[in-house]
Amino acid sequence: MHGDGFPAPDSGLLLTHFLTVTDVARSRAFYTDVLGGKVVLEENPCTVKLANGWIIMNPGGGPTPDKPDITLRPPTDPGTVSCFLNLRVADIxxxxxxxxxxxAHFLTPPIDRKAELRCYLRDPDGYLIEVGQATGMLQGVYADPPAGTR
Known part of the structure; x- marks a missing residue:
């Protein structure tokens, strides 16, 4: 690991999460001022250490030689999500x-889902963030299967 906290492992791998954002400064402020992350690199790409992981943020853009035919852009439909951040906390x-x-603007207050207490919020670009606290799952009580899969 780099001495300055930049996510560059000396061996093996580590996981970071990349977000395409419309305004780097606004997103950086959210992940540091609201969620308590620490800026590792201001820009190009903005890198914020959040707990034991990193959020990397950069504006969108068109294809590049290493990702031909791929365009990066923030979410456009808040009602459709293909992935989200999942933050596990000790005290929700x-x-x-x-x-x-x-x-922060949460969709609901924390709700008891038997296996965990859980709620969601969105970042400035509309990315969904789940915040959860394990409760029942610590005693072997897990979530119900998704509807239609029983």
Whole structure:
């Protein structure tokens, strides 16, 4: 690992999450000021260490030689999601209060889902973020299977 916190492993691999954003400064502020991340690199690409992972943010753009025929852009339909960040916390009520006070807009307050307490919020570009606290799953109580799969 780089001494400055940049996600560059000395061996093996580590996982980062890349977000295509419309305004790097706005997104950087959300992930640092609201969620408590630390800036590792301001721009090109913006890299924020968040807990034990990293969020990498850059504006969208067209194809490049290493990703021909691929265009990057932030989400356009908030009702359709193909992936989302999943943040696991020790105290969801405290996070909900703290992040709401800092300007986060949650879809609902935390809801007891038997296996966990869970709620969702969106970042400035509309990316969905799940915030969950394991409760029942620590005692072997898991979520119900998705509707129509029983």
């Amino acid at each position: 009520e405290a996070c909900y209060r703290e992040w709401t006070a800092k300007g």
